[in-house]
Amino acid sequence: MKRAGALALIALALAALAIYPAFATGYGVRAVLQIFMWIALAGSWNVISGLTGYVSFGHVAFFGMGAYTGGLLIAKTGWPWPLAALGGAAAAGLLALAIGGPCLRLRGPYFAIAMLGLNEVLRALVSYFEGLTGGGNGLSLPTLDATVPIYYAMGLTAAAVTAGTYLILSSRFGLRLMTIREDEVAAEAMGIDTFSHKLVAFLLSALGPGLAGALTARDQGYIEPLSVFPLATTITMIVMALFGGKGTVWGPVLGAAVLFIAQEMVWARYPYVHPLLFGAIIVAVVLAMPRGVLGLLQLKFRLPRTI
């Protein structure tokens, strides 16, 4: 009964979001598109960091990788943008496999720092190979107004990340990922190949940002190293996932929606207070409810992790 109710609610929300562009203003569509993007990013970060406990401080690297791959495929080879977006996801996945090998053998803060470094390296590389990427001048894509189709594509990305998280969390694969977070030494002693599990989780967590990056590149029509590799994007997705509840299905969704809306409202009224408020939220969440809103409810009311 509960399950049927939840499914009906989800179907209703999806239907409302699907017909939304027919009624909304241009600003409304862009705002929801942004929320979709943050859901995809926070949800993806949750898969590696919320489940295995390997905190990635450079997850925007996959977003940037997707943005540049997708952007180049569109600008230089003339691929249609949906295909280029899939190319962006594939490139981000390959990057995750390549760097996961060395990085996922590092534990605790060393992994976080290695990921931070990776992002800086990528940004430097993109700036350096000017001939291909346009360097610091950025990369312009051919003009195309595809905001509404991209709205749907980004929505699908967010839905896929959320549904994927649900499938992982309700599987024994998901349990094994969590044993890495809980106690990696004990997990190994139980015969769990923790490295392979981490690598698969890392790969999965790179696909969403890769897609979102490529879609964002198409949507904005112009990208530059500073706009697609900012540390602030990583921080924002982390805060959203933490606020909503890491290690849950709907935590990143809730965090992305609430914090984005709050940010927009505050941004519009008090531009200078905005970073201050965001910082205050980080401190408050970490101190008062390190498990986030849903994590707290889950513990208190003994709800399943799949909320």
Place this chain on the structure above:
Amino acid sequence: MAGAALEIVDLRKSFGGVTAVNGVSLALEPGRIYGLIGPNGSGKTTLFNCITGVERRDSGRILLDGARIDGLKPYQIAQRGVGRTFQVIRVFPELTALENLLVVTRGDHRAAQARALELLRFVKLEGLRDEYAGNLSYGQQKLVEFVRMLMREPSLVLLDEPAAGVNRTLLNDLLDAVRQLRDTGKTVLLVEHDMKVVMGLCETVFVLDHGEKIAEGPPGVIQADERVIEAYFGR
């Protein structure tokens, strides 16, 4: 020795200038309970860690049922049939008791769940199956860790201080469980400080001191061994 469940040959391991295990050789016959004792710092836990692959040995060989396992990764050794519990409890606190047991299972979910519930019943914890392991008492966590290790049906069971911090009733249950393991053909090696437990349970006892095996034999003989008394109480 042919047919040994576990054979260790001239094992050495040092940390910087400290030699933790210095040329230890021993062999365990299948289906028996062995004790490993020695003063603090005598190399017991390091020996455990070498067997389970948590530490890499410097030299020497470790054979499980005749096949080399030294050099393998911890998860590979576990998959070959070595189960262990830890000196400090290592349950997965934010997984439920049942989930703690389910993590290593594959294939048929229902059969796995039935097996896990059977083991929880075995230690009288089936009523707490959906409780987070971290919320259980110390003794209950110890039992969860114990049966979790059994989910893989290990042929060799390593127990690091199973009696530490456990009350009498629970201890008797645990000791019964260990004997039952032995009766089903598993080989057990336990590190323990509680001499009553060691003497009552083990058929053969190895004594380590400063990383070397100084004695080996039945509990009664070991208790009277002068070198052992000296290692524990000094001259």
